[in-house]
Amino acid sequence: MSELITIFLLFFKMGAVTFGGGYAMLPILRREIVENHRWMDEETIMDYYALSQGLPGIIAVNVSVFIGYKRKKAPGAFAAALGVVSPSIIIITVIALFLANFKDNLYVRHALAGISVCVAALILDAVLSMWKKGVKDKFGIAICLVILALSVFTDISPILLVVACALLGIGKKSLDSKGSSGSGKEAAK
Amino acid sequence: MIYLKLFWEFLKIGLFAVGGGMATLPFLQRLSVQTGWFSQDLITDMIAVSESTPGPIGINMATYVGCNIAGIPGGIIATIGEVLPSVIIVIIVSKSLERFRNSPYVGSAFYGLRPAVTGLIAAALIGVLKVAVFNFAAFQASGALPDLFDLVKLALFAAFFVLIRKFKKHPIVYIAAGAVLGLVLQL
Numbered sequence: 001m002s003e004l005i006t007i008f009l010l011f012f013k014m015g016a017v018t019f020g021g022g023y024a025m026l027p028i029l030r031r032e033i034v035e036n037h038r039w040m041d042e043e044t045i046m047d048y049y050a051l052s053q054g055l056p057g058i059i060a061v062n063v064s065v066f067i068g069y070k071r072k073k074a075p076g077a078f079a080a081a082l083g084v085v086s087p088s089i090i091i092i093t094v095i096a097l098f099l100a101n102f103k104d105n106l107y108v109r110h111a112l113a114g115i116s117v118c119v120a121a122l123i124l125d126a127v128l129s130m131w132k133k134g135v136k137d138k139f140g141i142a143i144c145l146v147i148l149a150l151s152v153f154t155d156i157s158p159i160l161l162v163v164a165c166a167l168l169g170i171g172k173k174s175l176d177s178k179g180s181s182g183s184g185k186e187a188a189k
Numbered sequence: 190m191i192y193l194k195l196f197w198e199f200l201k202i203g204l205f206a207v208g209g210g211m212a213t214l215p216f217l218q219r220l221s222v223q224t225g226w227f228s229q230d231l232i233t234d235m236i237a238v239s240e241s242t243p244g245p246i247g248i249n250m251a252t253y254v255g256c257n258i259a260g261i262p263g264g265i266i267a268t269i270g271e272v273l274p275s276v277i278i279v280i281i282v283s284k285s286l287e288r289f290r291n292s293p294y295v296g297s298a299f300y301g302l303r304p305a306v307t308g309l310i311a312a313a314l315i316g317v318l319k320v321a322v323f324n325f326a327a328f329q330a331s332g333a334l335p336d337l338f339d340l341v342k343l344a345l346f347a348a349f350f351v352l353i354r355k356f357k358k359h360p361i362v363y364i365a366a367g368a369v370l371g372l373v374l375q376l
Binding site (some may be wrong): 016017018019020021022023024025026027028049050053054055057058059060061065066069074077078084088089091095097102108109111112113115117118119120122123125126130131134140141143144145146147148151157158159162165166167168169170174177 | 203204205206207208209210211213234237238239240241242243244245246247248249252253256257260261264265268269271272274275276278279280282283293294296297298299300301302303304305306307308309310311312313314315317318320321322342345346349350353354359360361363364366367368369370371372374375376
C-alpha cells in the first residue's frame with residue numbers, strides 16, 4: 001500500500017511541475033525514476049515513450065501508467081494515472097471557474113516565457129542524454145536523423161514513423177543474425 | 190443525463206486520439222460542432238490556458254472543456270473518461286510485454302525504436318525552441334533575419350543549459366528559476 005501512495009505522490013508531483021506535453025515531463029521523470037528512486041533505467045523509459053507514442057491517449061499519462069504497472073501491476077497503473085491527472089484537475093478547475101482572464105495576466109505571461117526558455121534547455125539536455133544511451137551505431141544515427149527531418153519538414157504521423165522504425169529494427173537485426181549463426185538473445189533464455 | 194454523455198464522448202476521444210494531447214484537438218473541435226456544448230471560441234481559450242498551466246496539455250484541455258460544460262463534476266468526469274481507455278490499453282500492452290520479454294523480436298523492435306524516439310523528441314525540441322527562444326513567428330512575418338534572435342532569451346537559454354549540465358540539480362529548481370527570471374527580465 002505504501003508504495004502505491006509513493007507512486008501516486010510521485011506522479012502528482014510530476015503533473016504539478018510539468019509545463020507542456022509528454023516530452024516536457026521527460027527531464028523530471030528521468031531525475032525521479034532513474035536517479036532518485038532507481039526504479040528502472042533510462043532505456044526502459046525510452047521504450048515506454050516509444051510505445052506511448054503509438055498507443056491511444058495522452059503520452060504523459062501512458063508513460064506514467066507503464067511505470068506504475070511495472071512497479072505494482074494494475075493498482076500501480078491506476079495510482080500513477082490518478083496522480084498525474086490530479087494537479088491538472090485541481091488547477092484547471094480553479095482557473096476555469098474563477099480566473100477568467102488568467103491567460104491575459106502580464107505576470108503570468110512573463111513567468112511562463114522564462115519557464116519555457118528553461119524547459120527548452122532541459123529538453124536539450126534530455127535529448128543529448130538519450131542520444132548517448134539509445135543511438136549506438138550508424139543504423140541508429142541514420143534512423144534518428146531521418147525521423148528528426150521527417151517530423152520537422154513533413155506532416156507524416158508519428159505513429160507511422162514509430163511503427164516503421166520498429167519494423168526496420170527487426171529487419172536489421174534479423175539480417176545481422178543471418179551473418180553470425182547463434183544469436184545472443186536465445187542463449188540468454 | 191449530461192454526465193453520462195460527457196463521460197461517453199471523452200471515452201471515445203481517449204480511445205481514438207493516438208499521438209498525444211494535441212491529437213485530441215480535432216476531436217474536441219468536432220465535439221463542439223456536433224453537440225453545441227461549447228463554442229469554437231472556447232477552444233482558443235482552452236489551448237491558451239492549457240499551455241500556460243502545469244500538467245499534460247491533453248489533460249488540461251479535457252478538464253477545461255468538461256468544467257465549462259458541466260461544472261466541477263464535468264471536469265472530473267471528462268478527464269477520467271479520456272484517461273480510462275489508455276490506462277486499460279497500457280496495462281494490456283504491459284502484460285503482453287512481460288510475456289514476450291524474451292522474444293528476440295521485441296528486443297529488435299526497440300533497437301529501431303530508441304533512436305526514433307530520440308529523433309521525435311529532438312523534433313519536439315525544435316518546436317519549443319521556435320516559440321520559447323527564437324522569435325520564429327516575427328521572423329516569418331518580416332523576413333528580416335535579426336528579428337529571429339532575442340539575445341536575452343538566447344543568453345538565458347545558454348546559461349540554463351550550462352548550469353543544467355554542470356550542477357545536475359532537480360529540474361524543478363531550474364523551472365522555478367525560469368519563472369523568477371521571466372518576471373525580473375520581463376520576458
